[in-house]
Each structure stands twice: as structure tokens, then as C-alpha cells.
Amino acid sequence: MPEFYQYLSAAQEQELASIAQQIVQPGKGILAADESTGTIVCNDRKISDHISGVILYHETFFQKADDGQSFVNKLKNLGIVPGIKVDKGVVPLAGTDDECTTQGLDGLAERCAEYKKEGAGFAKWRCVLKIKSHGPSHQAMIENANVLARYASICQQNGLVPIVEPEVLPDGDHDLETARQVTEQVLSYTYKALMEHHVYLEGTLLKPNMVTAGQSCTKSYTAKDVAKATVTALQRTVPAAVPGVTFLSGGQSEEDASLNLSAINQFPGKKPWALTFSYGRALQSSVLKAWAGKKENISSAQVELLNRAEANGKAALGTYGGGVKSSAASDSNFVAQHAY
């Protein structure tokens, strides 16, 4: 008989599953504000109609807003789950063709325990994979899958839902088929490692790239093509026990990210997980453009945030048909080799 050791108690499992479910309620998703300061935390209760979680980074997590209230408490009062980016960035993987891994495991358990005590409900850790003529390599896929699994296990031991983010970058001229095949490979390595580390899948969320052609691919594809490739890749690799898939926006324009998410939700076929957003750039470019760092622009920037949040909330239900007015809706958000 194989022997299994206890990984989590039933109460720990229940807590993690319920946080994950709260984040992926129908029509809601995550604002990834772990890259930009404050992203103008909005006081308008309407924001929580479409946003269920916000990812902060260490400094903002412990900061207070102008009224003296901490960002974390502000979010909780709005019914939004505060999240925290816990990785310490992308570093080179020696012996590969410019591939990388992500560091930050040292001291992670202690940091997670502290974030939990201060009100965090979930965490995120981003790994980056690159499409090349001979890549991503086995070395990069196995290393990134393992580091994601160790991170996920440490988070769960400390009561935080891990968002597992293996991002296949859009850099390159590869077509949609190639992006789909690589995404399938990367996700299958990822779930093998999560299973090997006993990660409780019901208490996790996946944050993958949508399957899109390379940024400099000469062929063009419709939102329906992207939806088909993305849903196919997920069906083949993501266990049904995972409660939700919260896509990153990966340099798509705000409008493309919303239209593609809506098409993904409309796409027929088996989709046992919630399919929603955890956008950084695609929820912030209009906001940051309108704000321009000036106090007098804060209310118009907040309107931009509400508009994009509403568009993506609809997209998460498959009912966004386009047309929400935003000042940077069709601007490209592509950043080459986005390795932040």
C-alpha cells in the first residue's frame, strides 16, 4: 500500500477552496496592480461588481491611502480579496538560450504567514517561458513547473490561495498552432509538478496566457480562433478540479483582451472552470493615461477603471460585444521580453 502523509487538514482545504471560489464568482475577476503604484484604488463600491481580487506588491500591501486607511482594509471593506505578489523576479537560467526561472522561495513561508496575518487571501508568482526554434527547453519547463509547485505548496500551508502563472510570452513570429502546442506542453509540465507536490487543486487558480499568435506573426486570427486554441489547450491539460482560470493580458490591447475573453466564454464545449481575467496592462493603460500622475485627474481615471472592469466583467460572462469607451482601448500594450 502506498503511504500518504497529511498535506492539509480538512479545515485548511475548505478555507482555500472558499477563497478561490470567492475570487471566481460569475462576472468577476482580478485587477493585477502588482506592477504600478496604487493603481488608484477606487472607493466606488461599483468596482466590486466586477473585481473580486486585487494583487498588490509588498510596498503597497503595507501602505495607507490618503484617508489613513490601509489599502488592504479598503479592499476588504469593498468585499474584494487582497492578494500579494510573492515572487522576487525573473532570473536567467544558465545553460539555456536566454531562458529564465523565477526566484523567491527563500523565506517564502515566513512572508506568506505574515501576509496572511495582515489580511491577504491569495498570492501570485509568475514564471516566464519563451517560444524559440528550440524552446522552451525541457530544462526551462521542468524548472519553472517545479518552482511553481513549491511556491503553491508553501502558500497553501500558510492559508493563501496560490495563483499559478506560467506565462508563455507572445514575443516571436510563431503562428497560433505553435502557441497552442507550446502552451499545452507548459501546462502539462505544470500540473504534473503540482500533483507531485500534492498541491490541493481546488484551492488554486491558474493564470495562463491566452493562446495568441506571436506578436510579429504575419497571419491574422479572429477572437474565435483565439478562443478555440485557448479552450482546446486548457481542455487538454487543466484538471477539472481547478476552480478557475484567470488570464493575464500579455500585451494585448484593452479591447482585444476583453473581446478575446468574451469569445473564450462563448466558445462551445467542455469548460469545467470559471474563465475570467487577472489583467495588469489591459485594466490599467486607460487609467494611467487619464491619471497622468495628477490629483485633479483621479476621478476621470476612476471612471476609466470602472468602464474597463465592467467590460471585462461582461467578458467573463461571454456577453461583451465591444465598444466600451476608454482612452487607450486599442493601444498596444506589448512590451518586448516582458520579464518584470
Ligand SMILES: O=P(O)(O)OC[C@@]1(O)O[C@H](CO)[C@@H](O)[C@@H]1O
Ligand atoms: O500581462 P499583464 O496582464 O499586463 O500582467 C500580468 C502580470 O502577471 O504580469 C505582470 C508582470 O509580472 C504583473 O504585474 C501582472 O500581474
